[in-house]
Structures are given as structure tokens and as C-alpha cells.
Amino acid sequence: MINQTTILLLFSCIINVLFLIGLALFIAKKGGLSYLFKIFLNIGKKNKSNNFNYPPYYWHKKSQFEKLPKSELDIIMLGDSITDEGEWTELLGLNVKNRGISGDTTQRILHRLDTVLESNPKQIFLMIGINDLMNDGKSVTATLEQYKKILCELKEKTPNTKVFVQSVLPVNNKIYLCWQDNNNVLKLNFGLKNLTKEFNYEYIDIFYLLLDSENQLDAQYTVDGLHLNGEAYLVWKAVLEKYVVAPEA
Amino acid sequence: MINQTTILLLFSCIINVLFLIGLALFIAKKGGLSYLFKIFLNIGKKNKSNNFNYPPYYWHKKSQFEKLPKSELDIIMLGDSITDEGEWTELLGLNVKNRGISGDTTQRILHRLDTVLESNPKQIFLMIGINDLMNDGKSVTATLEQYKKILCELKEKTPNTKVFVQSVLPVNNKIYLCWQDNNNVLKLNFGLKNLTKEFNYEYIDIFYLLLDSENQLDAQYTVDGLHLNGEAYLVWKAVLEKYVVAPEA
Numbered sequence: 001m002i003n004q005t006t007i008l009l010l011f012s013c014i015i016n017v018l019f020l021i022g023l024a025l026f027i028a029k030k031g032g033l034s035y036l037f038k039i040f041l042n043i044g045k046k047n048k049s050n051n052f053n054y055p056p057y058y059w060h061k062k063s064q065f066e067k068l069p070k071s072e073l074d075i076i077m078l079g080d081s082i083t084d085e086g087e088w089t090e091l092l093g094l095n096v097k098n099r100g101i102s103g104d105t106t107q108r109i110l111h112r113l114d115t116v117l118e119s120n121p122k123q124i125f126l127m128i129g130i131n132d133l134m135n136d137g138k139s140v141t142a143t144l145e146q147y148k149k150i151l152c153e154l155k156e157k158t159p160n161t162k163v164f165v166q167s168v169l170p171v172n173n174k175i176y177l178c179w180q181d182n183n184n185v186l187k188l189n190f191g192l193k194n195l196t197k198e199f200n201y202e203y204i205d206i207f208y209l210l211l212d213s214e215n216q217l218d219a220q221y222t223v224d225g226l227h228l229n230g231e232a233y234l235v236w237k238a239v240l241e242k243y244v245v246a247p248e249a
Numbered sequence: 250m251i252n253q254t255t256i257l258l259l260f261s262c263i264i265n266v267l268f269l270i271g272l273a274l275f276i277a278k279k280g281g282l283s284y285l286f287k288i289f290l291n292i293g294k295k296n297k298s299n300n301f302n303y304p305p306y307y308w309h310k311k312s313q314f315e316k317l318p319k320s321e322l323d324i325i326m327l328g329d330s331i332t333d334e335g336e337w338t339e340l341l342g343l344n345v346k347n348r349g350i351s352g353d354t355t356q357r358i359l360h361r362l363d364t365v366l367e368s369n370p371k372q373i374f375l376m377i378g379i380n381d382l383m384n385d386g387k388s389v390t391a392t393l394e395q396y397k398k399i400l401c402e403l404k405e406k407t408p409n410t411k412v413f414v415q416s417v418l419p420v421n422n423k424i425y426l427c428w429q430d431n432n433n434v435l436k437l438n439f440g441l442k443n444l445t446k447e448f449n450y451e452y453i454d455i456f457y458l459l460l461d462s463e464n465q466l467d468a469q470y471t472v473d474g475l476h477l478n479g480e481a482y483l484v485w486k487a488v489l490e491k492y493v494v495a496p497e498a
Contacts, residue, residue: 005254012261019268035426056473060334064479068339085309089338090317090346097339177284224305230313 054108061101062112070119071095075244078116079127080104082169085227091237092244095122105131105138106146113150117158122245124154125204127166129188130226134171134180144191151199164243165196167207169228172217176225182215204243209235303357310350311361319368320344324493327365328376329353330476331418340486341493344371354380354387355395362399366407371494373403374453376415378437379475383420383429393440400448413492414445416456418477421466425474431464453492458484 027035075096077088083100099116101108109128116124128150132143154163167189171180189207196203210232212218217225221232228236276285324345326337332349348365350357358377365373377399381392403412416438420429438456445452459481461467466474470481477485 003254005252005258009254009258009261012258012265015265016261016268019265023268056471056476057334059472060476060478064334064336064482067479067483068336085306085313087313087317087347094343098336222305223308227305227309229309230316233313234316 054111055103058101058103058108062115065099065112065115068097070121072120072122074119074121075123075125076116076121077125078109079166080131081227082130083127086233086236091233092240093246096244103131103135104128105136106143106150107132107136109150110146110153113153114157117154117161120158121161123162123164123243125164125166125240125243126150127168127206129168129192130171130180130185133184133188134178140184140187140191143188144195147192148195151195151201155199162245163199163201165192165201165203167192167203167205170207170211170215170217172212172219172222172225174216174225175219175222202243204239206236206239209239303360304352307350307352307357311364314348314361314364317346319370321369321371323368323370324372324374325365325370326374327358328415329380331379332376334476335482335485340482341489342495345493352380352384353377354385355392355399356381356385358399359395359402362402363406366403366410369407370410372411372413372492374413374415374489374492375399376417376455378417378441379420379429379434382433382437383427389433389436389440392437393444396441397444400444400450404448411494412448412450414441414450414452416441416452416454419456419460419464419466421461421468421471421474423465423474424468424471451492453488455485455488458488 027033073095075092076099077083077086077096079100081100081102081104084098084102084104086098086100088096088098101112106128109126129143129147132138132146133140138146151163151165154161168185170182170185173179173182185207189205193203210217210221210228219225221228221235223229276282322344324341325348326332326335326345328349330349330351330353333347333351333353335347335349337345337347350361355377358375378392378396381387381395382389387395400412400414403410417434419431419434422428422431434456438454442452459466459470459477468474470477470484472478
């Protein structure tokens with residue numbers, strides 16, 4: 001006899017099947033059984049092979065940076081994806097080296113700072129912090145504390161390097177998939193400006209140059225609301241070239 | 250009365266609840282409600298804003314490449330993430346420009362080839378194809394057909410440019426999460442070698458230099474089984490510097 005419970009059971013089973021199909025499609029898209037198998041094999045292994053759980057891209061770039069030739073004339077662009085994606089040597093000149101790594105946070109910069117300091121570079125242009133707020137969900141205060149550690153280490157280990165603290169850039173929340181309050185970015189930048197004074201370094205504001213009238217990253221400069229197109233890099237470059245020391249100097 | 254149907258219903262409902270919790274956690278990790286909202290808003294929009302559905306990173310880099318200064322002395326490193334992640338100017342010299350875009354396929358290279366050809370560069374070092382096999386699930390034959398289109402366009406539009414076809418690199422299937430048959434890579438490389446002769450270009454084999462004794466990408470060169478660390482770039486550089494023309498030449 002088909003009673004109410006049986007109908008409910010049928011209904012629930014259909015939903016079970018739909019969920020299972022969804023899961024199967026998701027796994028198939030990721031690479032199927034071999035994906036599951038490798039995930040299974042990798043459980044517990046990750047923390048051993050790379051401490052802090054940083055992604056392979058981080059380790060690959062870090063190891064490359066360690067092997068590249070270094071000079072006291074180096075001008076270092078240090079930061080996350082926003083720095084990483086710029087062709088800085090082409091934008092600013094021969095001595096300018098890209099030391100950005102996509103996904104970097106203040107913690108990850110601290111972890112690889114030694115590689116950068118080794119050569120006592122002439123200048124460092126630093127832009128970091130948005131992933132602290134966005135990916136790590138860190139507070140502005142906690143981000144500033146970590147940032148301070150970076151500046152302390154710079155002051156201590158490479159006192160002759162001219163360090164430029166660049167503002168963190170705005171996000172466009174109408175485009176970007178993970179909402180981030182630009183007021184937090186503004187608060188962070190306010191803190192960074194004060195911190196910069198404290199260390200007697202120079203602060204460079206890029207934030208306002210890329211803003212639209214609604215306090216969002218201007219849509220003319222971005223496709224995804226977070227990263228920058230060529231036009232934005234030209235705006236940024238126009239500011240930095242006033243600070244960058246020519247190779248002859 | 251609790252009969253068998255009721256027990257099954259209870260069981261089925263529990264599984265559904267578990268699935269729902271899993272889904273909720275997944276969405277929460279991706280950014281919560283605002284993530285869902287944006288996905289909903291973006292349905293159907295994607296194909297309009299960027300045709301071919303290429304990711305923002307592609308459009309950002311392409312637009313930057315369009316805006317950067319060009320010269321007939323340019324030496325162009327053209328390819329996907331394996332090229333993109335190398336600091337080529339630092340490895341090989343001032344005129345060497347990185348025109349790699351992570352995730353690129355033969356199709357995506359074709360789509361942005363004009364930006365590269367515009368200046369009639371001195372040399373082009375091309376490495377592309379692994380994402381055709383891996384991400385697009387394209388056959389070796391179909392990949393070679395697309396590759397041929399790239400070489401045709403190069404021959405036609407910039408006949409004085411010296412083009413170097415580089416072998417596609419092996420993958421390490423013991424590390425990499427998405428299995429790829431290195432025999433397919435070998436077949437592709439065999440085809441590429443013949444294609445290169447056909448066009449009177451030069452073929453450069455990097456494949457064998459990075460291979461271990463089990464025909465996998467040597468674990469000493471990679472963390473994820475697909476991309477390269479600094480050591481691998483030094484091996485690759487040592488080969489290329491025999492071909493790269495010095496700026497004075």
C-alpha cells in the first residue's frame with residue numbers, strides 16, 4: 001500500500017540521488033577517481049611536505065627567487081598577486097625585480113623575507129595585506145601587527161635599503177565574488193601610513209588613484225574586481241617612476 | 250508504528266541533511282550568501298563580458314601585454330603557466346620578455362597571437378599544449394592541428410622571426426592530482442618535432458632533461474608534479490642561453 005511515508009521516502013531518495021549525481025559531477029570535473037585517490041593519499045601528508053600549508057606556487061617561486069642572481073642595485077617589488085601580475089622590469093627598468101607571489105599575506109612575506117634582504121637591495125616597494133583581510137579573515141589590527149614585524153625586520157637587517165610602503169588597493173564589490181569592505185582597506189591604509197612614519201620610511205598612496213565615485217575599484221581597471229588590467233598598471237607605474245632610482249644613480 | 254519504510258526514510262533524510270551541511274560548508278568557505286548572489290547575477294553574463302569564457306587573469310595579462318612597449322629586438326617567451334612562472338628577464342637577459350599566461354592552451358595562444366607578432370620580434374620561444382591535453386581533454390591530433398595554426402600564423406605574419414618550438418614537459422603522476430599519461434606528452438612532442446621541420450623552425454627538447462628513471466617529471470624539480478621550482482628553471486635556462494641572441498647582436 002502506498003502511504004504517506006512511502007511517498008516521503010521516494011521523495012527523499014530522489015533528493016539523495018540528485019545530491020549524489022551533483023557530487024559525482026563535481027568529482028569528475030576535478031579529475032575523477034584518481035583525484036579522490038590522490039586526496040586520500042595526501043591526507044596528513046600536506047603538513048609534512050610543506051609546513052604552514054603554503055601552496056606549491058609559493059614554494060616554486062620562493063625557490064626560484066633564491067637561485068636568481070642578486071645585487072645591491074636591485075629594486076624589489078614585494079607583495080601578493082597584485083604585484084606578481086605586473087611586468088615590472090618592462091614597466092620600470094632593468095634593475096626592478098618582481099618578488100610578488102600570488103596569494104601572499106603578511107605572514108608569508110615574513111616567511112620569505114630573508115631571500116629578499118640577502119642582497120641589501122637599493123629599494124623595496126611593498127604592497128601587502130589584502131589577503132590577510134580577505135583570505136585569512138584577519139582583523140585590521142592583527143594585520144598591522146604582522147606588517148610591523150616586516151618593517152622591523154627590514155630596519156634591522158637591511159638598514160640602508162629605502163623602503164616604500166604602498167597603500168593596499170580597493171576592491172570592487174559589485175564585481176568581486178567575495179565581498180570585502182573597502183572601509184577596512186581604508187582603516188588598514190590609515191594604520192600603514194602611521195606605521196610608515198614610525199619607521200621613517202615613505203608611504204605611497206595608490207588607493208585613491210584607482211577609485212571610482214562610489215568608493216570601489218574603478219571597473220575600467222579590472223575584470224574581476226580585485227586584480228588589475230594593463231591600464232591600471234600604467235597608472236601605478238606613473239607614480240612609481242618618480243621614486244625608482246635609475247641604474248646609473 | 251515504526252516499520253521498515255520509516256527507518257529507510259529516516260536514513261535517507263539523515264543523508265540529505267549531511268549533504269546539505271556539506272554544501273553549506275562549501276558555500277560558506279567560498280564566501281557565503283554573497284557568493285551565491287554573485288553567481289546568480291553572473292549566470293549568462295560571463296559569455297557577454299568575456300567571450301570564450303577565458304578567466305580574468307587572461308584578460309588582465311593580455312591587456313598589459315598590449316600596453317607594454319615593443320621592439321624588434323624582443324625575445325618572446327610564449328606559453329602557459331610553465332612559462333609564466335619563470336623570471337625570464339633575470340634568467341636570460343634584458344630583451345627577454347615573459348608572455349606566458351597561466352592556463353593557456355593552443356586556442357588561447359592563437360587568440361592573443363597578434364599582440365605578440367605586432368613588433369616582429371627577433372625570437373619566439375614557444376611552449377604550449379599540456380593544458381590542451383589536461384584541462385580541455387583534447388586529443389594529441391587535435392592539439393597538433395591547433396598548434397599548426399599557430400605556426401602558420403607566425404610564418405605568415407612575422408616571417409623574419411626565429412621561432413623555437415619547445416617540447417611540452419612531463420608530469421609527475423605520483424604527485425600531481427589530475428592524472429596525465431606522459432605517453433601522450435611524448436606523442437605530442439613527436440608530432441611537434443615533425444611539425445617544426447615542416448615549418449623550417451628549430452625544435453628544442455626540454456622533456457628529457459627533467460625526467461626521472463620512471464619517465465615522470467623528476468620530483469627534485471617540482472612540488473605539485475606539474476609546475477617547476479627554481480632548480481628546474483636553471484636547467485631550462487642553461488639550454489636556452491645557447492639560442493638566445495644577445496642584445497648587441
